[in-house]
Amino acid sequence: MSKQLEGPILPFLRIDATIALPKFRQVQDQLRMAILKGHLRAGTRLPASRILADELGLSRQTLVRVLENLKAEGYLEARQGAGTFVSAALPRQSTKLSMPARGDVTDSAPPRLSRIGEQSRRMSADIGQMEDRPFLPNRPALDRFPFAIWRKCWNAVARSGKAVAMGYGDVAGELVLRQRIAEYLALHRRDPCDPEQIVITPGGHAAFSLAALALADAGDGIWFEDPGPITTSNLFRTLGLRLCPTHVDAEGLDVEGAIARYPDARLAFVMPSRHHPLGVTLTLPRRLALLEWARANDAWIIEDDYDSEFRYDGAPLPSMRSIDSNGRVIYAGSFSKALYPGLRVGYLVLPPPLIGTFRNLSALIHRSVPVETQLALAEFIGGGHFASHLRRMRSLYAERRETFTQVAQETLAGLARIDSSESGLNALAWLKGGRQDQAPHRAVLDAGLQCYPLSDYTIATPLPGALILGYAGVPADRMRPLLLRLADAIARTEGNIGR
Structure with a gap:
């Protein structure tokens, strides 16, 4: 220049x-x-x-x-x-606004907001901003991501000189990426679909938002597993849906109980392959009952296929969509756990009658996911690198899960019972002695570690205190010293029983 x-x-x-x-x-x-x-x-x-x-x-x-x-x-x-x-000699000036500390009372009246804006204002400002410390739940092994191969895929797109990569792109997502996702679902999830049924979204939450906006009006009910992810429940509340908390037991969502309590719900949000945070799987009889309820009541099921790639005993379970013969399931997936969260690429697989509606709504709200990112991801999947990465990560996470479970049972003996399901990236530490989880959670944070308290996930069903711990991002050789630090933090709260 x-x-x-x-x-x-x-x-x-x-x-x-x-x-x-x-x-x-x-x-x-x-x-x-x-x-x-x-x-x-x-x-x-x-x-x-x-x-x-x-x-x-x-x-x-x-x-x-x-x-x-x-x-x-x-x-x-x-x-x-x-x-x-x-002049470099001038003092640096701050252009940041002077913000009152959280909880401070100001003389000015709160701004006039929309209903959605008001709902958002009341939420925690820390949503999505958890510090990346050991045992952060849902964190993949980012240090094992094949950055060199990913860079080659990105460079291949850049070198191709495709002008399309500089435009807005298809509102449903680039066809080549939708084709690669369809191939992956057919091979690995036993769930074939046409690429035209897929809409690419900027992450999983954008996919949930799109489904809720397209299929329900404010005030409509949505079955929501209790306990369930707080950010997702907040999302549906903010969009004006009536949250219908439904008990989860060893067989997954209590479909019979949900029908009895909320027969007129418009939507059901479920994680059938692996519930978060309890790690249970929705049984086949309950899957069939849920599908029949949706058919009979003209309702829709949003299936969040939460980290189903990482099942350590046997092949991944088939999706609910694969057994849906009436076109009532909207399947949502993303690459946040399989690759890395910052990629911000998710997708929906839609029943054919919904394709046009979702394409148009996606065009209005998202326009498109960055085209270059989509093309690089398609190159990564098409080159066999995605399958290779999943294979390596399954082996790595299985090793880390085994080490975590063994060492945690030793170091947390007398403090917590470890519950590590056969899939996913997390485990539960059920606190012993009737202790609640908020004080131990604060102590764990003070110790420089990370976890989520199960009580944050509960809506209407009280549960014993437990901590949600992520093991996938912690190297096996670091487990013992970190778990000893975790045990020490929990032990220091032994006087907080019932608090």
Whole structure:
């Protein structure tokens, strides 16, 4: 790039012909104020005087005068052969707004918000911002991700020079990615579908939002497993749905109880392959009963296929969609656990009558997931790298699960009972002695570790205290010292029984 063209665009510079202040003074004052407010940071290179003069419609001599005056005042500095810069000697200015501390009372009235905005305002500001510490639930082994191969896939897309990668792309997602996902589902989930039934979304929660908005109105009921993920329950509440908490036992969602209590619900949100956080699987009789309820009541089932790729005893279980003969299941999947959360690619598999509606709604809300990301992911799957990565991760997580379970049973003996299901990335530590989980949770955080308290996931059904612990992101050789630290943290809360 020519040095003449370097430097920021300065749209705040305006010449007002209606005031008596000379034009050079107007520009000079505006530049000085931008520097004082931190809009032009120390060390920023300014555009050349010729460029500024052309953009403002002034003579170059006028702009040279402005720049020289600001140099004399100490706001700017010249660097031989490089140009004019905001002086590095100036103190850094903060442009952040002054925010009241959480819980502080201010004199100003709260802003007028929509119903959705008001619901969002009441939620915790920490949603989705958990620190990445040992035992963070749902965290894959990011250190084992094949970054070199992923980079090659991305570079292959860039080198192809496809102009489509620079556009908005298909509102349903790039066809090549939908084809790769359809192939994967047919081979690995025993659930064939047409690529036209797939809509790509920016992550799993976007998929849930799309389904809720397309299929239910505010006030409609949605069966929701209790306990269940707090961010997802908050999402449905925010969208105006009436949450219908439904008990989960060893056989999964209590379908009979849900029918008795909430027969008129419009939706059911379920995690049949592996419930989070309890880790149970929805039995076949209950799956069939759920499908029959949906058919008979013109209701819809949102199937969250939560980390089903990681089953350590036998092949992954078939999806509910694969046994749905009436087209009542909307299948939702993502790559957050299988690859990494920051990828932000999810997808829906839809019954044919819903395809047009979901495509149109996705176009209105999301427009499209970044095309380059989709094409790189398609290259990664098509090259066999996704299957290879899953195979390696299953082996790794099985090893880490076995080590975690063995060491945790030793180190937490007398403190907690370990419940590690045959799939997924997490385990439950059921606290002994009638202890509740909030105080142990705080102690674990204070110890530099991470977990979720089960009580945060419960809606209407009280459960014994338990901590949700993620083992997949912790190397086997670090398990013992970290679990000893965890045990020490829990032990320090022994006086908090019943709190």
